Amino acid sequence: GEHLGLDGNGQRTDHPPLPAGMIAGSAMIQEVLADLARVAASEAPLLLQGETGTGKDVLAHLLHQWSGRSAGPFVAVNVAALPDALVESELFGHEKGAFTGATSSRIGQFEAADGGTLFMDEIGEMPIALQPKVLRALQDGQISRLGENVEHSVDFRLVAATNRDLEARIAEGAFREDLYYRIAVITIEIPPLRERREDILPLARHFL
Numbered sequence: 001g002e003h004l005g006l007d008g009n010g011q012r013t014d015h016p017p018l019p020a021g022m023i024a025g026s027a028m029i030q031e032v033l034a035d036l037a038r039v040a041a042s043e044a045p046l047l048l049q050g051e052t053g054t055g056k057d058v059l060a061h062l063l064h065q066w067s068g069r070s071a072g073p074f075v076a077v078n079v080a081a082l083p084d085a086l087v088e089s090e091l092f093g094h095e096k097g098a099f100t101g102a103t104s105s106r107i108g109q110f111e112a113a114d115g116g117t118l119f120m121d122e123i124g125e126m127p128i129a130l131q132p133k134v135l136r137a138l139q140d141g142q143i144s145r146l147g148e149n150v151e152h153s154v155d156f157r158l159v160a161a162t163n164r165d166l167e168a169r170i171a172e173g174a175f176r177e178d179l180y181y182r183i184a185v186i187t188i189e190i191p192p193l194r195e196r197r198e199d200i201l202p203l204a205r206h207f208l
Contacts, residue, residue: 002074002117003062010025013099014033014037014038015033015034015036015037015066015171016032016037016066017032017076018062019062022058022062023199023202023203023206024198024199025198025199025202026198027196027198028191028195029149029191029196029199032059032188032189032190033062034187035188036059036062036063036066037066038064039188040063040066040067041067041068042186043157044185044186045138045159045160045182045183045184045185045186046063046157046158046160046185046186046187046188047123047157047159047160047161047162047183047184047185047186047187047188047189048160048161048162048188048190049161049162049163049188049189049190050161050163050185050189050190050191050192051163051190051192052163053192053193054105054190054191054193055190056067056121056163056188056190057076057119057121057161059075059115059188059190060069060074060119060121060159060161061074061076061119063117063159064116064117064119064157064159065097067117067157069115069116069117069156069157072113072114072115072116072117073112073113073114073115073116073117074113074116074117074119075109075113075116075118075119075156076119076121076123077090077091077109077119077120077121078121078158078186079120079121079122079123079124079125079126080125081099081122083195084127086132086148087126087127087130088115089102089106089108089146090107090109090111090129090147091108091134092097092108092110092137092143092144092145093105093106093108093110093138093143093145093146094106094108094145094147095145095146095147095148095201096147097147099146099147102146102147105145107145108143108145109120110134110137110143110148110154111143111152111154112154113154113156114154114155114156115155116157116158117156117157117158117159118156118157118158118159119159119160119161119181120158120159120160120161121160121161122161122162122163122164123160123161123162123183124162124163124164124169124175125164126175126179127175128173128175128176129207131175131176131179132176134179135176135178135179135182137154137156138179138182138183139182141153141154141155142154143191146186158183160183160184166184167180180207
């Protein structure tokens, strides 16, 4: 059904109420939020595309709150912030002794997000060698931790985000096309602040 509320100016909106302090007055952002509300009930993977600083993490968390998985965990991982050697362990977890420094067993973010939403920020920086394993996890819902042969079932809604042109990354051989189509079942573009200048003054007032 329709999600209708009121914005700060008393105007009707096509989405549920926003958290206190969230500034979303421009027509462009209202359209993004309406799109977000429409796809919230879906289980399909979502790709948020936008420049750094456009609030992709905020929108991912908002989608989780509006979804049927809101009672489950919201787990965020920034792929670009992790050294390539640690991405696999961070996502899949590991058993004690799986590699030098693995002094105890640890579940990964795929398992931590079970029953909820997994937000993978800057997914365009995923190491190419790891992408087939990530693709299989998304397709089959099965993962195995580093250093073990047992498979674990995982059930989460994937929200990915990127500030990169993934089609250009595919052309460069840095991103798999099949992984792209798996994560971009639904795509939402987030406009930068310079394209929605009516949000600048309310944001300035909020932060001041």
